[in-house]
Structure formats: C-alpha cells, structure tokens
Amino acid sequence: MPMSFNQAIIEEFRANAGRVGGPFEGGDLLLLTTVGARSGQEHTVPLGYVRADGLLLVVASAAGAPEHPQWYRNLLARPVVRIELGSEVFEAVAVPAEGARRNRLFEAVVRVAPGYGDYQAHTARVLPVVVLERPEAQPREVATLADKLLEVHAWLRAQLRHVRTETEAHFAAGPAGEGRPPGLGLQIRQHCLALCEGLTHHHNGEDAAIFPALARSHPQLRETLVRLGEEHRSVGRIKDELVGLLAGIGVAEPERFRAELTRLSAELEAHLDHEERELLPVLAGIPFPPRP
Structure with missing residues (x-):
C-alpha cells in the first residue's frame, strides 16, 4: 500500500530532525500526537506552528473546512499531547484560547502566517487557536x-x-x-x-x-x-x-x-x-x- 502524504512527511521529519522538503521546506513544522477520543489509539499529524507572545501555537484550520479536524476533537477529550519539534520530544497540555485572548492570538498568528486569515475567511466556524503548554523544567535529578x-x-x-x-x-x-x-x-x-x-x-x-x-x-x-x-x-x-x-x-x-x-x-x-x-x-x- 502506498504511503499516505502525512505519513511520508512524518517519516521525513523524524529522519531529519524536523527538516522536510517539498511544500513545507523551510516552514515551521511540528508533529502533534493525540489519543483518539473514542479509539484510545495514538494519532500523529504534521502541523504548522507559530510562536507569539512567548507561546507555541497551532491553529485547527483544516484549510478552512467547515468542521474541526479530528486532532482538535481528540485534544478536547485528552489534553495531554506529545510534541515533536526539531529533535525535541516533550509532552504538553493543549489549551484552546477563548474570547478576546483567542482573537488577539489569532491576529498575531495571521501577522506571521497570513494564510490562516484566508482559511478563516472561507469558513463560518471560528478557527481554534491552541496553546501548547510545556511543563516547567524539573531540576530534580532522578536516580532512584x-x-x-x-x-x-x-x-x-x-x-x-x-x-x-x-x-x-x-x-x-x-x-x-x-x-x-x-x-x-x-x-x-x-x-x-x-x-x-x-x-x-x-x-x-x-x-x-x-x-x-x-x-x-x-x-x-x-x-x-x-x-x-x-x-x-x-x-x-x-x-x-x-x-x-x-x-x-x-x-x-x-x-x-x-x-x-x-x-x-x-x-x-x-x-x-x-x-x-x-x-x-x-x-x-x-x-x-x-x-x-
């Protein structure tokens, strides 16, 4: 069976410490792994990300589709997600922004990546802006x-x-x-x-x-x-x-x-x-x- 488009990107990302070619070459890309809200199985997707106000953000745009992507529905059920960013792998808590904060962060995203503004213009749903919160560093040495x-x-x-x-x-x-x-x-x-x-x-x-x-x-x-x-x-x-x-x-x-x-x-x-x-x-x- 031929490899899916997303799976090919995922494998290239992991083989090259986050660098990929093709349409995403030079872009800011991460891998997000969620756990299925119903299946309980892990699902990994490549996503563009934006850094704004010291935050790591992803947008549930689905290219302006009328419904939220599955990965967004998954993280609403299970907020602890795994992030692969370059050669780093870490867990994060996924928190969609709301109200005025969401609007402010979406404006910041569009300033960096105007395409998200085009996606929003083509759908009636409000595109969720998700903050990926990294845990605070644990200085404790673990030996026992x-x-x-x-x-x-x-x-x-x-x-x-x-x-x-x-x-x-x-x-x-x-x-x-x-x-x-x-x-x-x-x-x-x-x-x-x-x-x-x-x-x-x-x-x-x-x-x-x-x-x-x-x-x-x-x-x-x-x-x-x-x-x-x-x-x-x-x-x-x-x-x-x-x-x-x-x-x-x-x-x-x-x-x-x-x-x-x-x-x-x-x-x-x-x-x-x-x-x-x-x-x-x-x-x-x-x-x-x-x-x-």
Missing part, C-alpha cells in the same frame, strides 16, 4: 524510584494548584453575565482534565506494577499498600465526578465543580503525604530507571 515518585507528585501538586488558582480567579471575576460566562471555560477544563489524566495514569501504574512488586519484596509493607490502594479508589471516585462535570464543554456547574475540587485537593494532598512518609525510605534504595 523515590526520586521518580517525588517528581510525579510534584507535577500533580503543581497541576492541582494551577487548577485551584484558575478556579478562584474565575469566581473572583463576578457572577455570570458580569465578566464571566455561566460555564467554567476551556482553560480550567483542559487543565483539570490533564490533572485527572495524569492522576489516573500514576495510580494505575502503582496498582498494577509498583505496589505488587513492593508487596513481594517488602512483605512488611503489605498492610500499608492495601491502605494506599484504598486511598487510590477514594481519590478516583472524586476525580471521576470532576470529569463527569466537565463532560460538556463550557457547561459545568461552577459551584459544584468548586466543591468537588476542594474535596479532591484535601484527599489527594493527604494521600500524597501518606505515600511519601511510608514508601520513600524503601524506594530510595531502588535505582531508576531499573537496571537490567
């Missing part, structure tokens, strides 16, 4: 499983603080109709979904691999591991309620969301503290990455 656990916990705590700060700012803006819409907005939604996705991945990994291995090698920890697993399920129930509230874009009940976020914050912080107290002394003796 304890280091890795602290790195993951630091990321979870940072994301939780981020969502709480954005939520409080949302309420500080005043009642709906006086400075803010009735829903929560895409920025809070995407950051909260990213936190929940990261939390699910972390706890599933511990339940499936780390905890069973520790129970075998350190039987004195078995009761502790059972309690930590129960905490996973308790935190998970609140997390699932939050995700359920965010299922409709822009229509989440702000007060109920705020209450559930407060519950999640208290239980998650207590769980992370408990896990660190109980497991760090043992994990400090286990190298990471694992040795052959």
Whole structure:
C-alpha cells in the first residue's frame, strides 16, 4: 500500500530532525500526537506552528473546512499531547484560547502566517487557536524510584494548584453575565482534565506494577499498600465526578465543580503525604530507571 502524504512527511521529519522538503521546506513544522477520543489509539499529524507572545501555537484550520479536524476533537477529550519539534520530544497540555485572548492570538498568528486569515475567511466556524503548554523544567535529578515518585507528585501538586488558582480567579471575576460566562471555560477544563489524566495514569501504574512488586519484596509493607490502594479508589471516585462535570464543554456547574475540587485537593494532598512518609525510605534504595 502506498504511503499516505502525512505519513511520508512524518517519516521525513523524524529522519531529519524536523527538516522536510517539498511544500513545507523551510516552514515551521511540528508533529502533534493525540489519543483518539473514542479509539484510545495514538494519532500523529504534521502541523504548522507559530510562536507569539512567548507561546507555541497551532491553529485547527483544516484549510478552512467547515468542521474541526479530528486532532482538535481528540485534544478536547485528552489534553495531554506529545510534541515533536526539531529533535525535541516533550509532552504538553493543549489549551484552546477563548474570547478576546483567542482573537488577539489569532491576529498575531495571521501577522506571521497570513494564510490562516484566508482559511478563516472561507469558513463560518471560528478557527481554534491552541496553546501548547510545556511543563516547567524539573531540576530534580532522578536516580532512584523515590526520586521518580517525588517528581510525579510534584507535577500533580503543581497541576492541582494551577487548577485551584484558575478556579478562584474565575469566581473572583463576578457572577455570570458580569465578566464571566455561566460555564467554567476551556482553560480550567483542559487543565483539570490533564490533572485527572495524569492522576489516573500514576495510580494505575502503582496498582498494577509498583505496589505488587513492593508487596513481594517488602512483605512488611503489605498492610500499608492495601491502605494506599484504598486511598487510590477514594481519590478516583472524586476525580471521576470532576470529569463527569466537565463532560460538556463550557457547561459545568461552577459551584459544584468548586466543591468537588476542594474535596479532591484535601484527599489527594493527604494521600500524597501518606505515600511519601511510608514508601520513600524503601524506594530510595531502588535505582531508576531499573537496571537490567
């Protein structure tokens, strides 16, 4: 079967540290990998990007087609995406800009790449401008499983603080109709979904691999591991309620969301503290990455 146009670009990009020929030669190109909203499978697409206001931006233009591209629908469901930029590979949280911010960023994009203005002129839909937010650099050296656990916990705590700060700012803006819409907005939604996705991945990994291995090698920890697993399920129930509230874009009940976020914050912080107290002394003796 002949190689698709996109797949040929992807392979050329990866073989040449981001440089490609043909119609994209000399252009600013990245590879975006999303997870299918329904299939759960990874999908990679080459996209043009623009840097503006210190941000890395992509536009869901689909060349002015009447519907959003599939990659955009995917990142609305799962905001954590993988970016390949030159020879760099990193994860990012994909956050579509809204309102006046979207308009300002779109104007900045068009100044750099006027073609997007032509695409907008040929479709009735508002072309989404997506900010690809890189995580803050982690200066911590990771040499043991304890280091890795602290790195993951630091990321979870940072994301939780981020969502709480954005939520409080949302309420500080005043009642709906006086400075803010009735829903929560895409920025809070995407950051909260990213936190929940990261939390699910972390706890599933511990339940499936780390905890069973520790129970075998350190039987004195078995009761502790059972309690930590129960905490996973308790935190998970609140997390699932939050995700359920965010299922409709822009229509989440702000007060109920705020209450559930407060519950999640208290239980998650207590769980992370408990896990660190109980497991760090043992994990400090286990190298990471694992040795052959």
